[in-house]
Amino acid sequence: xxxxxxxxxxxxxxxxxxxxxxxxxxxxxxxxxxxxxxxxxxxxxxxxxxxxxxxxxxxxxxxxxxxxxxxxxxxxxxxxxxxxxxxxxxxxxxxxxxxxxxxxxxxxxxxxxxxxxxxxxxxxxxxxxxxxxxxxxxxxxxxxxxxxxxxxxxxxxxxxxxxxxxxxxxxxxxxxxxxxxxxxxxxxxxxxxxxxxxxxxxxxxxxxxxxxxxxxxxxxxxxxxxxxxxxxxxxxxxxxxxxxxxxxxxxxxxxxxxxxxxxxxxxxxxxxxxxxxxxxxxxxxxxxxxxxxxxxxxxxxxxxxxxxxxxxxxxxxxxxxxxxxxxxxxxxxxxxxxxxxxxxxxxxxxxxxxxxxxxxxxxxxxxxxxxxxxxxxxxxxxxxxxxxxxxxxxxxxxxxxxxxxxxxxxxxxxxxxxxxxxxxxxxxxxxxxxxxxxxxxxxxxxxxxxxxxxxxxxxxxxxxxxxxxxxxxxxxxxxxxxxxxxxxxxxxxxxxxxxxxxxxxxxxxxxxxxxxxxxxxxxxxxxxxxxxxxxxxxxxxxxxxxxxxxxxxxxxxxxxxxxxxxxxxxxxxxxxxxxxxxxxxxxxxxxxxxxxxxxxxxxxxxxxxxxxxxxxxxxxxxxxxxxxxxxxxxxxx
Numbered sequence: 081x082x083x084x085x086x087x088x089x090x091x092x093x094x095x096x097x098x099x100x101x102x103x104x105x106x107x108x109x110x111x112x113x114x115x116x117x118x119x120x121x122x123x124x125x126x127x128x129x130x131x132x133x134x135x136x137x138x139x140x141x142x143x144x145x146x147x148x149x150x151x152x153x154x155x156x157x158x159x160x161x162x163x164x165x166x167x168x169x170x171x172x173x174x175x176x177x178x179x180x181x182x183x184x185x186x187x188x189x190x191x192x193x194x195x196x197x198x199x200x201x202x203x204x205x206x207x208x209x210x211x212x213x214x215x216x217x218x219x220x221x222x223x224x225x226x227x228x229x230x231x232x233x234x235x236x237x238x239x240x241x242x243x244x245x246x247x248x249x250x251x252x253x254x255x256x257x258x259x260x261x262x263x264x265x266x267x268x269x270x271x272x273x274x275x276x277x278x279x280x281x282x283x284x285x286x287x288x289x290x291x292x293x294x295x296x297x298x299x300x301x302x303x304x305x306x307x308x309x310x311x312x313x314x315x316x317x318x319x320x321x322x323x324x325x326x327x328x329x330x331x332x333x334x335x336x337x338x339x340x341x342x343x344x345x346x347x348x349x350x351x352x353x354x355x356x357x358x359x360x361x362x363x364x365x366x367x368x369x370x371x372x373x374x375x376x377x378x379x380x381x382x383x384x385x386x387x388x389x390x391x392x393x394x395x396x397x398x399x400x401x402x403x404x405x406x407x408x409x410x411x412x413x414x415x416x417x418x419x420x421x422x423x424x425x426x427x428x429x430x431x432x433x434x435x436x437x438x439x440x441x442x443x444x445x446x447x448x449x450x451x452x453x454x455x456x457x458x459x460x461x462x463x464x465x466x467x468x469x470x471x472x473x474x475x476x477x478x479x480x481x482x483x484x485x486x487x488x489x490x491x492x493x494x495x496x497x498x499x500x501x502x503x504x505x506x507x508x509x510x511x512x513x514x515x516x517x518x519x520x521x522x523x524x525x526x527x528x529x530x531x532x533x534x535x536x537x538x539x540x541x542x543x544x545x546x547x548x549x550x551x552x553x554x555x556x557x558x559x560x561x562x563x564x565x566x567x568x569x570x571x572x573x574x575x576x577x578x579x580x581x582x583x584x585x586x587x588x589x590x591x592x593x594x595x596x597x598x599x600x601x602x603x604x605x606x607x608x609x610x611x612x613x614x615x616x617x618x619x620x621x622x623x624x625x626x627x628x629x630x631x632x633x634x635x636x637x638x639x640x641x642x643x644x645x646x647x648x649x650x651x652x653x654x655x656x657x658x659x660x661x662x663x664x665x666x667x668x669x670x671x672x673x674x675x676x677x678x679x680x681x682x683x684x685x686x687x688x689x690x691x692x693x694x695x696x697x698x699x700x701x702x703x704x705x706x707x708x709x710x711x712x713x714x715x716x717x
Contacts, residue, residue: 103130104127104130107123107126107127107130108127110123111123111124111127117149117150120149121146121149121156122156124142124145124146124149125146125156125159125160125163127142128142128143128146128159128163128166129163136167136170136171136348136349136350139166139167139170140167140171142163143163143164143166143167146160146163146164147160154187155191155194158184158187158188158191158194159194161180161183161184162180162184162194162197162198162201164176164180165177165180165181165198165201166201168180169201169204169205170349170350170351171350171351172208172350172351172352172353172389172391174205174208174209174390175390177201177202177205178205181198181201181202181205184198185198192225192228192229193229193231195225196222196225196226196229196231196234197234199218199219199221199222199225200219200222200234200237200238200241202218203215203218203219203222203238203241203245204241204244206218207241207244207245207248208353208391208393209393210248210392210393212245212248212249215241215245216242216245216246219238219239219241219242219245220238220242222234222237222238222241223235223238223239223242226238232265232266235265236262236263236265236266236278237262239258239259239261239262239265240258240259240262240277240278240281242258243255243256243257243258243259243261243262243281244281246258247281247284247285250288252285252288252289255281255285256282256285256286257705259278259281259282259285260282260705260706262275262278263275263278264666267647275305276301276302276303276304276305276306276309276311276314276315276318277302277311277314277317279298279299279301279302279305279318280298280299280302280306280314280317280318280321282294282298283295283296283297283298283299283302283318283321284321286298287321287324287325287328291698291700292325292328293660293662293696293698293710293711293712294662294698294700294708294710295321295325296325296660297651297660297662297710299318299321299322299325300653302314302317302318302321303315303318303319303322306318312345312348312349313345313346313349313354315342315345316341316342316343316345316346316349316354317342317354318342319338319339319341319342319345320338320339320342320358320361322338323335323336323337323338323339323342323361323365324361326338327365327368332365332368332369335365336365336369339358339361339362339365340362342358343355343358343359343362346358352385352386352389352391353391353394355385356382356385356386356389356391356394356397356398357394357397359378359379359381359382359385359398359401360379360382360394360397360398360400360401361401362378363375363376363378363379363382363398363401363402363404363405364400364401364404364405366378366405367401367404367405367407367408368408370408372405372406372408372409373409375401375404375405375408376402376405376406376409378401379398379399379401379402379405380402382397382398382401383395383398383399383402386398392425395421395425396422396425399418399419399421399422399425400418400422402418403415403418403419403422406418531574538567542560542563542564542567543564546560546564590616590617590625591613591616591625591628591629591652592613592616592617592652594625594629595611595613595629595632595650595652596611598629598633598636599611599636602636602640604640606646607639607640607645607646607647607648608646608647608648609636609647609648609650610647610648610649610650611650611652612649612650612651612652613651613652613653614652614653614654615653615654615655616652616654616659623693623716624659624693624713624716627689627690627692627693627713628652628659628661628713630685630689631661631685631686631689631690631711632650632661632663634682634685634686635663635686635709636648636650636663637682638682638683639663639665639667639707642667642668642670643665643667643668643669643706643707644667644668645665645666645667645668645706646666646667647665647666648663648664648665649662649663649664649665650662650663656715657714657715658695658712658713658714658715659712659713660710660711660712661710661711661712661713662708662709662710663708663709663710664706664707664708664709665706665707666706667706667707668703668704669701669702669703669704669705669706669707670701670703670707671701671702671703672699672700672701672702675699686709690711690713693713693714693716694713694714695711695712695713695714696711696712697709697710697711698710698711
């Protein structure tokens with residue numbers, strides 16, 4: 081199945097990143113109630129500074145009202161022009177963006193804050209114009225200025241812009257590195273709640289790399305962030321990524337639902353750049369659904385729309401959607417024409433592949449045409465010999481059917497044998513794991529009820545002996561007190577070891593409380609652990625809870641021992657289909673090839689428990705880039 085995730089992700093960011101609807105309402109009331117022109121102008125500039133929180137039509141109203149004021153202050157004039165630039169960018173009027181930028185760029189040399197803003201959006205403009213090299217250079221300039229002024233907000237924005245350019249070039253590993261750099265710039269939790277666009281970009285990249293657990297994880301975070309902030313553009317982009325994830329799961333109905341929901345938001349937003357991308361993706365979806373008539377119609381409308389709005393760079397996507405629909409409908413000659421259009425539009429990076437595809441389609445069309453003529457000639461030549469050929473055909477067919485029946489029988493036997501081997505392996509694995517857990521329970525009970533009780537009794541006897549002895553010197557008293565303290569410490573250590581081997585909180589209170597108890601007992605000033613759980617109180621299988629606890633316990637211990645991480649994020653989501661778990665740290669990482677050559681006991685235990693529960697495991701790590709462990713345990717019912 082063709083997996084396509086939307087790559088045209090916009091990142092619009094304002095200096096009032098943490099503004100609230102209440103603050104905006106207060107500014108709006110102050111603007112309409114004020115009669116002082118200078119005061120109104122300042123309030124209106126402040127309102128425009130919160131464009132991310134404003135509907136596009138409202139933002140248009142405010143930017144148009146800015147022209148009603150006189151500007152003796154050059155900074156206020158530059159701000160007014162900047163907000164008009166942002167509006168035209170949001171609407172997809174790229175010519176107006178270029179004009180405003182060109183008129184003001186020389187005036188910005190003395191105002192570094194506004195120079196950063198102008199260039200940030202100009203970098204986005206260059207991406208929409210498919211000028212990726214220039215876009216990356218512009219965003220690097222923004223990054224340099226933002227670092228000089230220690231402006232973490234625009235450091236994050238420029239890193240995300242660079243990642244976006246690499247993503248459009250399909251250099252996904254480079255893009256992912258820049259998106260992670262953007263997230264790691266600041267640990268401000270308020271910002272991370274607003275990072276829906278970065279999460280969208282990461283989900284898009286991982287989806288295109290076939291790492292669907294990671295794509296699902298970041299798409300979920302993107303939707304949560306966007307909905308929390310009512311960020312309609314990020315919500316729409318996240319819906320398209322969600323739809324593509326559903327396509328991978330063969331859930332076309334849900335995919336179409338999310339595509340159409342995202343498309344409606346983009347139409348209200350009004351940016352032709354996104355609308356062309358949406359139409360192309362939906363047309364490809366129609367092709368995969370077998371609805372090629374609708375797909376061809378929508379792809380042609382997309383081509384016309386892109387031409388009307390001078391979006392030459394997006395025509396490649398539209399013709400790609402058209403060629404896929406022609407291929408699915410068997411119209412290979414028309415498909416070849418569409419592929420030729422793609423070859424003419426795309427830059428030299430993609431031209432060679434496009435020309436190869438066109439040649440293959442033309443060859444396929446000509447071959448099928450020749451085969452049809454040859455077949456017709458053969459029918460005419462062999463008409464007289466039909467009885468002989470028929471007899472031979474019956475004989476061959478009978479032989480083939482007999483051979484196929486034999487092969488099918490052998491295949492069933494082999495499959496039955498393979499199933500029995502796998503069943504025995506499962507039983508063996510289960511026996512080993514259960515024996516391990518029983519031995520843990522026995523050791524924990526012996527420690528708690530045996531050694532623990534003896535130590536408690538010893539302490540009571542020492543207390544009794546202390547009360548009977550006449551300890552006259554301070555040295556004798558100190559020795560006695562040290563002995564009691566050692567016994568107390570031994571009792572505490574026995575209890576801790578016993579609880580680590582078999583946590584009572586898992587048996588009494590479930591997985592969530594057991595993990596919280598486990599994390600609370602980790603004594604580390606250098607490692608911050610975040611645990612997020614959803615719906616895990618509804619897990620019915622105790623084996624699942626225990627195995628997941630052991631896997632997370634092993635993974636956390638590995639992070640503590642080897643990763644040198646300062647932050648560890650654990651996410652557990654219980655869904656109707658099963659349990660999704662991600663464990664991500666920002667440590668030193670490792671080479672994934674080491675998993676083959678240096679596979680330790682801990683990792684073998686993790687794999688064995690996940691495989692026993694019929695789950696899937698995905699590990700993503702690079703030296704210096706942290707580690708992500710994601711696994712999925714299907715519902716055991």
